[in-house]
Amino acid sequence: MANKLGILLSGRGSNFLAIADNVAVGKIPAEIAVVISNKPYAPGIQAAEQRGLNAHVILGKGLARVEHDAAIVACLREHRVDLVCLAGYMRLLSPVFLEAFPQRVLNIHPSLLPAFPGLDAQKQALEYGSRITGCTVHFVDEHLDHGVIVTQRSVAVLPDDDEHSLSARILEQEHIAYSEAISMVLSGEYEVQGRRYLRKSR
Ligand code: GRF
Numbered sequence: 001m002a003n004k005l006g007i008l009l010s011g012r013g014s015n016f017l018a019i020a021d022n023v024a025v026g027k028i029p030a031e032i033a034v035v036i037s038n039k040p041y042a043p044g045i046q047a048a049e050q051r052g053l054n055a056h057v058i059l060g061k062g063l064a065r066v067e068h069d070a071a072i073v074a075c076l077r078e079h080r081v082d083l084v085c086l087a088g089y090m091r092l093l094s095p096v097f098l099e100a101f102p103q104r105v106l107n108i109h110p111s112l113l114p115a116f117p118g119l120d121a122q123k124q125a126l127e128y129g130s131r132i133t134g135c136t137v138h139f140v141d142e143h144l145d146h147g148v149i150v151t152q153r154s155v156a157v158l159p160d161d162d163e164h165s166l167s168a169r170i171l172e173q174e175h176i177a178y179s180e181a182i183s184m185v186l187s188g189e190y191e192v193q194g195r196r197y198l199r200k201s202r
Pocket of ligand 1: 009011012013014015016044087088089108109110171174
């Protein structure tokens with residue numbers, strides 16, 4: 001796989017910035033070809049502009065999901081993106097999108113999947129009484145927070161944790177995990193075997 005990344009975000013953009021920092025110092029052998037937000041005032045897209053990256057807002061409002069996804073796919077193709085990274089992108093992708101980038105879309109989720117998919121995963125872990133949670137980077141498939149797992153990092157739930165403190169410690173691990181996962185995918189050394197992402201046998 002070549003090495004042009006497309007980032008999709010909807011908000012803060014701290015995962016995007018961690019990726020961008022690792023690209024800048026050569027830890028990820030790639031370039032960020034384009035950053036796309038579906039929200040005009042997302043801090044993440046403003047940060048992308050400030051860094052001089054190609055930054056586009058593609059609003060979903062008033063469009064069917066398929067139309068919105070087609071517009072995003074067109075933009076990603078225009079920038080010759082090889083690997084799409086969802087970084088706090090708060091919309092589900094339609095099959096149109098996934099067919100355009102088969103096994104080429106990554107997402108990060110703040111729990112150890114398959115535990116606690118969906119919204120407020122950190123709160124779900126606290127309320128369930130989990131002693132360990134973490135984050136997962138996975139390929140996106142047609143089901144929510146479900147595709148093949150690329151990497152995971154664990155985080156202990158401490159007795160005095162609240163949603164805020166736990167989320168902050170998970171986020172630190174997210175920033176490491178996402179870059180690791182991107183490097184793994186771009187290395188070409190791994191392949192999907194069933195549900196597992198394993199080093200290719202020579
Ligand atoms: C992260 O917790 C990520 O796991 C989830 O959305 C949040 C995005 O945070 N999918 P940020 O915008 O990258 O700071």
